[in-house]
Amino acid sequence: MALADLFEDFSTPVETGDQFRMMSDTALEDHRLAAFEQGYKAGWDDAVSSQTEAHGRITEALMQSIEDLSFTYHEALAGMQVSTEPLLRALVEKVLPRALHDTLGLHLTERLTEMATAAAGQPVTVTVAPEDAKALQGAFQNRFPVDVELRQDPALTGGQVRLGIGQAETECDCDALIAEIGDSVDAYFHHVREAERHG
Known part of the structure; x- marks a missing residue:
């Protein structure tokens, strides 16, 4: 009797047809x-x-x-x-007008210097509203080699100035400038509110 007959065969048979191998x-x-x-x-x-x-x-x-x-x-x-809106509005409505009023003489001096360079020897006039005349009274003394004549025009409002050298004339309107800045601030905050409302 062989040893293989005594023990069970655990190897894997493969089926081919009816036979296992x-x-x-x-x-x-x-x-x-x-x-x-x-x-x-x-x-x-x-x-x-x-x-x-x-x-x-x-x-x-x-x-x-x-x-x-x-x-x-x-x-x-x-x-x-x-x-920041209240701050900007305060600047436009309170600080800026006062600052422009306080420095109006300096701004006019700079502008007159430019004009005087272009038209040397011509008579110089500065026409302002009566309420601004007092503040500008001594602003032009000893600043130019020619005399500057300060005139008043009741048709002008505060902050409006007409500069003349010879036949050349130009206007400065501080109030219009402030109003323009105020309009820009209004438009900006309108845009901010619309953007916030619509996401």
Whole structure:
């Protein structure tokens, strides 16, 4: 009696037709390698899929954070812009008119210097509203090699000045300049409010 008859045969039979045959060691090794490669490929595909999914979640979370941050930034910027409105209005309505009035003589001196250079030797006149004449009375003394005649015109309002050298004449209107700046401030804050209202 052979030893093989005493023990059960656990080798893997391969069915061919109606008969079973034993798988050779080489075929068994090929079968194992194919199973390993298939398992490895499935694991690799699963890892790539998980990584892609995780990357997608991270990207989505990052984009959401950027959106939230952008919204917060624009909200803060709009709030800051609106909070500066009283300051800008005070500058335009109170500080700027006073500053222009206080420095009107200096501005006129600069403008007259430019005009006098272009028309040397011509008579120089500065025509202002009666309320501005007193403030400008001594502003031009000893500043020019020629005399500057200060005239008053009741048709002019405060802040309006007419400069003349010979036949050349130009006008300065501080009030119109302040009004123009005020209109620009109004337009700016109207735009800010519209942007805030419509997001």
